[in-house]
Amino acid sequence: MRTIIDLPEAQLVALRLLEVRKNVSRAELIRQAVAQYVIRNIETPEAFGAWNTKNRKSADAVTTQQKLRAEWDR
Secondary structure, three states: OOOOOOOOHHHHHHHHHHHHHHOOOHHHHHHHHHHHHHHHHOOOOOOOHHHOOOOOOOOOHHHHHHHHHHOOOO
């Protein structure tokens, strides 16, 4: 589906740099940005224990696991 948006010149310049660096189209960069925005802003179900993301900045399970394991005495 096509959507028309107006972007400031500075954002267009930044997108052009990313197009070249990542070798993808502007449309693909915008699709990726929208996908990330949607994922971050849709309500997620509550979790319990170590996976509860309500009071954490990161929801990355691997990072959480590594942090918890670093606390163990060896």
